[in-house]
Amino acid sequence: MTEPFVNTSPRTWDEVKTTTCYMCACRCGIRVHLKDGRVTYIDGNPAHPVNKGVICGKGAAGIMQHYSPARLSKPLLRVGERGSGDFREIEWEEALGLATQWLSEVRAKDPRKLAFFTGRDQSQGLTGWWATQFGTPNYAAHGGFCSVNMAAAGLYTFGGSFWEFGEPDWKHTRYFMLFGVAEDHASNPIKKALGQLKERGAKIVSINPIRTGYSAIADEWIGIRPGTDGLFVGALIHEIVSAQRIDGDYLLRYTNSPWLIIENPGGEDDGLFARNAQGSALIWDGHSSSPMPALSPDAAPKLMGRYKLPDGRRAVTAFTLIAERFLDPEWAPENIAARCGVPAETIRRIAAELARTAFEEEIALDVPWTDHLGRYHEKMIGRPVSMHAMRGISAHSNGFQTCRTIHLLQILLGTIDVPGGFRYKPPFPKPAPPGVKPAGKPGQVKPNTPLPGPPLGFVAAPADLLVDAEGRPQRIDKAYSWDAPLAAHGLMHMVITNAAKKDPYGIDVLFMYMANMSWNSAMNVPDTIGYLTQKEPDGSYTIPKIIYSDAYASEMVHYADLILPDTTYLERWDCVSLLDRPISEADGPADSIRQPVTEPDRDVRPFQTVLLDIGARLGLPGMTRNDGSPRYPGGYPDYIVNHERAPGIGPLAGFRGANGRAQGRGAPNPDQLQAYIANGCHWFHELPDHMKYYRHVNWAYLDWATFFGFIARPDPVIHQLYCEPLQKFRLAARGHGSIVPPAGHRQRIADHFDPIPFWYAPFEGELVAAEQYPLHAVTQRPMAMYHSWGSQNAWLRQILGRNWLYMARELAARHGIADDDWVTVTSHHGRIKAQARLMDGVNPETVWTWNAIGKRSGAWNLAPGADESKQGFLLNHLISELLPEREGGYRYSNSDPVTGQAAWYDLRVRIEKAADQQPASEPQFAALKTLAGAS
Ligand code: SF4
Numbered sequence: 020m021t022e023p024f025v026n027t028s029p030r031t032w033d034e035v036k037t038t039t040c041y042m043c044a045c046r047c048g049i050r051v052h053l054k055d056g057r058v059t060y061i062d063g064n065p066a067h068p069v070n071k072g073v074i075c076g077k078g079a080a081g082i083m084q085h086y087s088p089a090r091l092s093k094p095l096l097r098v099g100e101r102g103s104g105d106f107r108e109i110e111w112e113e114a115l116g117l118a119t120q121w122l123s124e125v126r127a128k129d130p131r132k133l134a135f136f137t138g139r140d141q142s143q144g145l146t147g148w149w150a151t152q153f154g155t156p157n158y159a160a161h162g163g164f165c166s167v168n169m170a171a172a173g174l175y176t177f178g179g180s181f182w183e184f185g186e187p188d189w190k191h192t193r194y195f196m197l198f199g200v201a202e203d204h205a206s207n208p209i210k211k212a213l214g215q216l217k218e219r220g221a222k223i224v225s226i227n228p229i230r231t232g233y234s235a236i237a238d239e240w241i242g243i244r245p246g247t248d249g250l251f252v253g254a255l256i257h258e259i260v261s262a263q264r265i266d267g268d269y270l271l272r273y274t275n276s277p278w279l280i281i282e283n284p285g286g287e288d289d290g291l292f293a294r295n296a297q298g299s300a301l302i303w304d305g306h307s308s309s310p311m312p313a314l315s316p317d318a319a320p321k322l323m324g325r326y327k328l329p330d331g332r333r334a335v336t337a338f339t340l341i342a343e344r345f346l347d348p349e350w351a352p353e354n355i356a357a358r359c360g361v362p363a364e365t366i367r368r369i370a371a372e373l374a375r376t377a378f379e380e381e382i383a384l385d386v387p388w389t390d391h392l393g394r395y396h397e398k399m400i401g402r403p404v405s406m407h408a409m410r411g412i413s414a415h416s417n418g419f420q421t422c423r424t425i426h427l428l429q430i431l432l433g434t435i436d437v438p439g440g441f442r443y444k445p446p447f448p449k450p451a452p453p454g455v456k457p458a459g460k461p462g463q464v465k466p467n468t469p470l471p472g473p474p475l476g477f478v479a480a481p482a483d484l485l486v487d488a489e490g491r492p493q494r495i496d497k498a499y500s501w502d503a504p505l506a507a508h509g510l511m512h513m514v515i516t517n518a519a520k521k522d523p524y525g526i527d528v529l530f531m532y533m534a535n536m537s538w539n540s541a542m543n544v545p546d547t548i549g550y551l552t553q554k555e556p557d558g559s560y561t562i563p564k565i566i567y568s569d570a571y572a573s574e575m576v577h578y579a580d581l582i583l584p585d586t587t588y589l590e591r592w593d594c595v596s597l598l599d600r601p602i603s604e605a606d607g608p609a610d611s612i613r614q615p616v617t618e619p620d621r622d623v624r625p626f627q628t629v630l631l632d633i634g635a636r637l638g639l640p641g642m643t644r645n646d647g648s649p650r651y652p653g654g655y656p657d658y659i660v661n662h663e664r665a666p667g668i669g670p671l672a673g674f675r676g677a678n679g680r681a682q683g684r685g686a687p688n689p690d691q692l693q694a695y696i697a698n699g700c701h702w703f704h705e706l707p708d709h710m711k712y713y714r715h716v717n718w719a720y721l722d723w724a725t726f727f728g729f730i731a732r733p734d735p736v737i738h739q740l741y742c743e744p745l746q747k748f749r750l751a752a753r754g755h756g757s758i759v760p761p762a763g764h765r766q767r768i769a770d771h772f773d774p775i776p777f778w779y780a781p782f783e784g785e786l787v788a789a790e791q792y793p794l795h796a797v798t799q800r801p802m803a804m805y806h807s808w809g810s811q812n813a814w815l816r817q818i819l820g821r822n823w824l825y826m827a828r829e830l831a832a833r834h835g836i837a838d839d840d841w842v843t844v845t846s847h848h849g850r851i852k853a854q855a856r857l858m859d860g861v862n863p864e865t866v867w868t869w870n871a872i873g874k875r876s877g878a879w880n881l882a883p884g885a886d887e888s889k890q891g892f893l894l895n896h897l898i899s900e901l902l903p904e905r906e907g908g909y910r911y912s913n914s915d916p917v918t919g920q921a922a923w924y925d926l927r928v929r930i931e932k933a934a935d936q937q938p939a940s941e942p943q944f945a946a947l948k949t950l951a952g953a954s
Contacts (some may be wrong), residue, residue, distance in 0.1 A: 031059040036616040037700045039595060041588030042077040042084065043805035044139065044183075045069060045206045046595050046602045048701055049078060051616045058082050058589060058617060063207075068609050068703045069602050070207045076803055077206070080814040084587060085617075089571040089811055089880040091584035092621035095950070101552045101560065101578050104877075104948025111624065117581055119636040121564050122153070125527045126637060130154035131464050132527040134495050134518060136511050137161070138534030139806050142627050144599035144670060145658065146532070149630055151470045152639040156459025156485060157495045157526070158474040159509025161534065164921035166204070167508035168418030169408060171452075171918045174477065175505070175744065176426045177435055178448035178715060178736040183600050185447060187405030189215055191439035194376040194404045197225045198248055198425060199411015201799035202232035203806075209233065209407075221403075222376075224369065226251065227411055229799060229825075229867055230860030241369075242862045245795040245924055247359035248412055249421035249778035251366065252428050254359075257350035258370030259431060260342055264378060266402065266433025267322060272390070273716050274430055274738040276338035277302040277320035278313050283332060287755040290746040290774060293334045301328075303336065310334075314735070316392040337741035341427070344775055360862060373432060377402040382438040388709045391716045391735035399712045401438025404429075411797075416782040416915045416922040419505070423742070423776040430738050436714050442605035445706075446597050446729035448715045448736040452477040452744065457499050459485045464493075469640060477507055479744040481751045481758040490761040492523045496919070501764040502911060503919025504748055504772075510919040512542055513912045516900050518562050519550035530566045531575070532626055533585070538574035538878070539871040539893055542900035542913060542921065543848065545942070551578040568626045571811065572950045574878045584623040589616050591625035592656040592692070596670040597729075604703065606711060608683075608727070610672055611701035612659070612692060628654030661687045668728040671695070673702025683727035741774050745917075748772040763907055771916045783913070783925035786903055787847045792927035794830075795862070796844065798870035798894055806871075811879040811887075821886040822872040823856040826930070827863040831855060834930055841933040846897035846926060852933050852941035853892045866930060868894060873940065877947035892940040898926055 032052035040047045040061075048067025052060035061081050065072030094114035099105025125133045134157040135150050137143065143160050150158030162170065166182065173180025182204055187195055189212040200209075213233060216223055225237035226248060234240050243251060259265055270276040278300045279293040292300040299312035302320035310328060311318045323342070325335045348354060352363035382401035389395050406429055412422050426435075434440030436448070456479075458472035478484055478499055485493040485500065492500030495517050496510035503510060515536060518526045534540055541547040553561040567579035570587055593613035595602050603609045634642035635649035642650050651657040659670050667684040669675070674694035675685030682704055688694070695702060710720040721733035751759045752768035760768050771779070800806070803818045824842060836842055842855045844866065853868070861867065873891035876883055900921075901910040913922050 036614065037064055037696070038589065038616055039593070039611045039613045039700055040078045040081060041141070041613070042081045043203065043206050044141070044600075045208055046141070046611065047074070047078060047207050048611065048699060049074065049081070051589060053617065056617055058085055064699055066699050067701055068604050070211070073207045073211050075207050075210070076818070077805060077815065080812050081589070083813040083815075085589045087571060087811065087813070089573075090587065090621065091570060091572055091576070091582065091623065091950070094584060094622070095582035097580045101580070102548065104577050104950060106582070106950065111622070114581060114583060115629070115632060115636065118566055118583070118633055121528050121566070122530070122633065123637055126153060127466050129464070129466065131157060131493075131495070131524070133157060133530060134514050134526045134528070135530045136509070136514055136534060137532040138540065140532050140626075141595060141600060142593065144596045145627055145630065145655075147473055147475060148641065149634055149639070151458070151473050152634060152641045153637070154464060154468050154470050156457070156464060156470060156474045156493060159496065159498065159511055161511055161540070162508030163496070163498070163506065163510045163919055164512045164540070164923070166410060166413045166920075167506070167918045168413040168915050168920040169422050171505050171507045172419050172422030173426060174449065174507070175452045175739065175742055176423055177430065177738040178451040178453070179435075179443045180447075181407050182409060183444065185441055185443045186605055187212070187407060188401070188403075188439050188442050188605065191382055191401060192216070192403050192405040193221045193380055193439065194373060195221060195223050196406045197223065197227070197233055197237065198406065198408035199227055199413070200225075200233055200407060200409045201227070201229070202802045203800040204409040206805055222372070228795070228797065228862035228865045231799065232802060235860070240860070241361055241365065242860070244358070244360040244862055244864055245411070245797055246415045246417060246781040246784065249417060249424045249776070250355045250359045251361055252421070252424045253345060253350045253776075253778055254352045254355040254366045255370045255373065256345045256424070256428055256431065258352065258367055259374050260345050262374065264374035265431045266377070269433030270338060270431070271320050271322055274740050275300070275313070276336065276341070276740055277322050278337050278741065279303060279310060279326065279328070279334035280337055280340060280741065281332055282325070282335050287750060288332075290750065292743055293328055293332070313737070314392065316394065341740060341775055344777070360864070373404055377404045377432040377434065384438050384712075386708045388713060389718045390713065391718055391721065393718070399438055401440060401712070402432055402434045403439025404432055404434050405439065405441050411924065413920060414922065414924040416913070416925050417779050418920055419915050419917040420771070420773070420776050420778065424778070427740055427776050430740060435738065436712050438712055442712070443714050444601070444603040444605050445608040445724065446601065446603070446727070449730060450734065451736055451739045452479060454731065456483050457485060459493050459499075461487045461493060475507060475509065478504055480747045481756060484758070490764070495524070495526055497523065497912070498919055501760040501768065503914060503916070504768075505917050506919035510912060510914060510921070512900055512914075512921040515541070515547055515550050515562070519553050521561075526562060528564045528566065529562050532568045533570075535573045535575045537578045538875060539873070539895060542895060542898040542923070544893065544895050545849075548578070568629065570623070572878060572880055574875045574947065576950065577878070577947050583626065583629055584621070585626045586619050586623050588613060590619045591615055591627070592659065593627070594659045594670045597672050598664055598670055602701075607704045607706040608672060609701060609703040612671070612695045614692070614696055614700060625655060627658075631655060631658055656692060660689065660691050663687065665728060671702070672727070673698075673704070743774060745772040746774040749774070763905075763909060767911075767916055781925040782902060782922060783847075783927050787927050792846060792929050793864065794928050794930065795865045796846070796894055796897065796926045796928045797865065797867045797924045799867060801869050804869070804871070811874065811881070816887070819869060819872060821890040822869045822892065824853040824866055824868050825856050825858050825861060826866045827861045828857045828859065830863050830866075831857045834932060836930070836932050841936050841938065842930050843933045844897065844928050844930050846928045847903075848899040849896045851892055851894070851896050852935070852939075854890065854938070854940070866928065868892070875944050875947055877949055880949055883946055888943075890938065890940055894926065896942060897928060898923065
């Protein structure tokens with residue numbers, strides 16, 4: 020008898036198209052399988068440089084994102100009160116006409132009155148340029164509440180950073196330290212790489228209060244107390260400097276360690292670099308016993324010492340100050356251990372392991388190269404220690420200085436862009452800090468006029484701030500003011516609060532894109548909803564008009580007036596651009612596109628095309644021709660191909676020029692998108708071996724990067740261990756210079772703008788009574804959900820449809836709490852009720868949960884009793900966006916004082932077993948009406 024044939028792998032497609040995943044920010048290449056035009060299956064693209072065929076659960080579940088029942092299907096105009104869910108479906112022409120009318124009124128009166136903020140959108144090259152053309156400085160994306168501490172710390176120190184700016188040398192590293200990373204930032208690339216490290220026997224050390232995800236597979240887990248990583252790293256520095264286990268050659272050649280700092284206490288030049296008449300920083304030359312320019316090829320710079328300059332002033336090398344700080348006994352492991360919860364012997368052992376790996380397992384690649392001073396090197400010397408950090412460092416009010424401390428450790432070991440160390444991803448390195456300044460000073464914002472530069476940039480001195488003569492902020496989020504001088508990504512978490520309080524001023528239109536600001540992207544959800552619905556005495560809303568674009572019926576949709584429904588990521592063109600947040604590899608630049616693999620079956624339009632359309636209707640100069648017609652009538656794909664940011668440089672670097680063979684710089688190529696599709700929707704240019712390391716000082720690379728438009732000039736990027744821009748702010752706080760902080764800000768600037776990394780306690784812990792709120796509370800993201808945009812997915816919610824409050828068994832026992840008990844969690848700001856789960860592998864003073872799992876009843880087209888809303892919860896309700904009042908009544912935002920990064924993880928709480936054990940989380944908000952537009 021023959022066995023019946025069962026086809027266990029039926030072919031479910033008749034067509035396969037490549038594109039780029041949007042289920043998280045890693046942007047892997049994917050292959051979308053279609054049958055009769057419907058998506059049936061998604062897998063990884065083996066030829067793609069980011070993931071090389073790997074697909075994760077989120078990426079494969081993109082199919083359910085595409086067919087989500089929460090998709091919006093038609094433009095909507097609010098007809099009831101905000102929050103009521105009463106909308107009227109309208110046609111696109113009416114929607115675009117209304118948006119244009121509202122925005123043109125603002126632009127003609129005062130462009131600042133438009134606040135344009137986007138969430139995790141991946142088209143910031145376009146959205147930032149649009150804001151510039153509109154003329155508003157009030158623009159940013161979500162970086163200010165995600166990772167600007169990390170980005171700014173790296174960019175101001177060595178012209179690169181973790182995450183999209185660089186990565187460990189996975190092939191050669193032998194000791195990998197991971198700070199504050201759960202299972203995100205990055206996802207597939209890190210998973211793949213951790214597998215490689217395991218295969219090679221490299222050691223992985225994870226520093227994280229919680230042992231999940233990557234920490235669970237680490238060789239060593241250090242369950243640190245939240246917010247104290249800077250103490251731990253400072254103690255490691257103490258150990259390696261004490262033992263003189265540092266890379267002196269690297270420090271002398273490629274960092275500002277030997278640069279001379281003026282010592283003139285009380286003087287206006289105190290703490291600034293000693294410079295010659297041409298402005299070059301000076302070092303002390305051991306041959307001539309005199310100062311010489313820092314970049315003199317023949318000099319023999321001294322690393323340590325104090326010297327008298329020819330003009331009589333005293334100067335000290337930067338490294339001397341660094342060594343003096345970290346050799347102080349206060350940094351000794353014994354004095355750090357109790358505060359960070361890591362035994363002194365562990366700190367000492369890790370420091371010894373780092374030094375041993377860096378110096379006794381040195382790598383020497385037989386690759387000759389020439390440095391910035393023309394010095395020929397026969398080999399590329401590597402130190403196989405690498406590090407990566409993300410939100411566990413970034414989301415604290417001390418995150419900028421903590422991340423600078425990590426970079427200091429990396430650089431003392433000589434591990435930046437060397438074999439085995441941390442590697443830049445082009446277009447990085449950039450100058451430290453990058454030269455672009457934010458626009459929006461008084462006088463730069465004019466009716467019907469573009470800004471003279473981009474709204475986001477890098478301030479290097481008080482003169483770059485966006486403040487008026489009295490020191491008042493010019494931006495609605497107070498970025499680049501004395502509240503947050505180095506706010507390179509803005510402060511999105513403050514926009515709604517500040518607009519409602521009219522502090523520093525009110526706005527007329529709030530325009531947002533895929534930012535769930537009435538729910539999981541807001542600190543203090545109840546008050547934020549209050550601000551969105553707050554009215555003036557005449558009955559009008561305090562924030563008069565809210566335009567919102569999203570593909571899904573998220574909680575934010577209910578609080579907007581005009582909804583512009585977006586497509587899913589499988590229905591539109593997109594570009595992942597080197598002008599924006601690229602997908603480059605360390606071995607070379609890369610970019611990619613998304614192509615529409617299927618047509619929308621709803622009346623929706625891609626946001627980027629809509630934005631260009633509105634821009635043309637408004638007559639924005641970059642989006643219209645001289646005759647007033649649209650410059651990009653073909654929408655976003657037209658822009659991607661034909662827009663030039665500088666001559667020959669556009670959103671995509673590949674397949675440029677008339678024949679499609681130019682790379683980086685070349686005329687627009689009308690067939691460029693087809694060339695990308697033919698190449699699997701990506702482009703990658705592998706650098707020759709002699710340009711793959713030491714790129715901050717690699718002559719050939721710097722020349723090439725200048726041609727590609729990555730940097731303006733082929734100047735070396737000398738690592739700024741001593742950060743002079745910070746000292747300029749500190750001098751201003753001491754009253755020096757023409758631009759000084761108002762009296763109330765001075766102490767805060769003086770305290771936190773230290774040019775040498777240091778540690779201070781996270782603010783919330785200092786402001787509340789420790790005995791009342793003894794515990795830390797943080798969130799993480801699970802494997803199945805990276806950013807909240809992917810959290811509502813029919814497949815993934817089966818893995819994690821609700822969340823619990825996790826805590827250590829001994830902590831629970833102290834409070835009489837058992838597994839699955841309902842508990843109250845109280846902060847100085849609010850109280851929630853959640854269900855407890857006990858676990859091993861968590862810092863005993865920390866409770867935590869998965870982020871953004873909790874949903875508001877009725878949102879996302881979920882059933883009213885869905886687990887997400889009835890049992891799921893957010894910690895957001897416990898977090899205030901404002902710190903308590905200071906003398907004079909002023910309330911700073913709950914942010915890092917240097918960059919304005921939202922301090923989500925500073926939260927302090929207490930827990931108790933709930934009196935009410937009813938199985939429901941609290942607070943419960945009134946159910947939102949299911950939107951008529953949700954398909
Ligand atoms: S890691 Fe992110 S981008 Fe890559 S497949 Fe998974 S969800 Fe998509």
